[in-house]
Amino acid sequence: MRDLRAREARVRQGELAGVLDGAQASAAEVAECVHRLENLRAALDETARRRALALAAGDARIARITQLEQFAARLRREHDAALGELARAEARHHGQLAEVDAARHRLARARADRELIERHFERWRAERARLAERREE
Numbered sequence: 001m002r003d004l005r006a007r008e009a010r011v012r013q014g015e016l017a018g019v020l021d022g023a024q025a026s027a028a029e030v031a032e033c034v035h036r037l038e039n040l041r042a043a044l045d046e047t048a049r050r051r052a053l054a055l056a057a058g059d060a061r062i063a064r065i066t067q068l069e070q071f072a073a074r075l076r077r078e079h080d081a082a083l084g085e086l087a088r089a090e091a092r093h094h095g096q097l098a099e100v101d102a103a104r105h106r107l108a109r110a111r112a113d114r115e116l117i118e119r120h121f122e123r124w125r126a127e128r129a130r131l132a133e134r135r136e137e
Contacts, residue, residue: 005114012107019096019103026093033086040079047072 051068054060 005110005117009107009110009114012103012110016100016103016107019099023093023096023100026089026096030086030089030093033082033089037079037082037086040075040082044072044075044079047075 047068051065051072054064054068
């Protein structure tokens with residue numbers, strides 16, 4: 001019985017390690033999405049600045065303004081898509097964190113069960129030793 005509980009504790013510890021790896025991967029995915037969003041926002045700001053400079057210079061051709069507007073529209077679509085991807089990545093990460101908490105709980109439970117069995121057998125051995133001493137007397 002002790003071996004079974006000890007093995008279960010080792011299995012639960014391995015499960016926790018696997019789930020933690022998944023949580024780290026999902027955290028990296030969230031960070032990557034945030035970085036992509038920051039880059040897209042910077043590109044949008046730069047495009048708006050270029051458009052404003054072209055209009056302020058007074059020599060803005062319609063083709064150039066149209067090109068900048070089309071580029072900004074494409075960046076806005078990419079930005080919206082990246083926002084959706086970030087929301088999905090955060091949801092996956094929160095799911096992973098819930099799995100980590102559940103795995104930690106299972107590991108704690110397995111360790112507690114193992115400790116309970118060990119204490120039981122220790123009391124049993126002590127009782128057997130006391131009975132053996134009484135028989136010898």
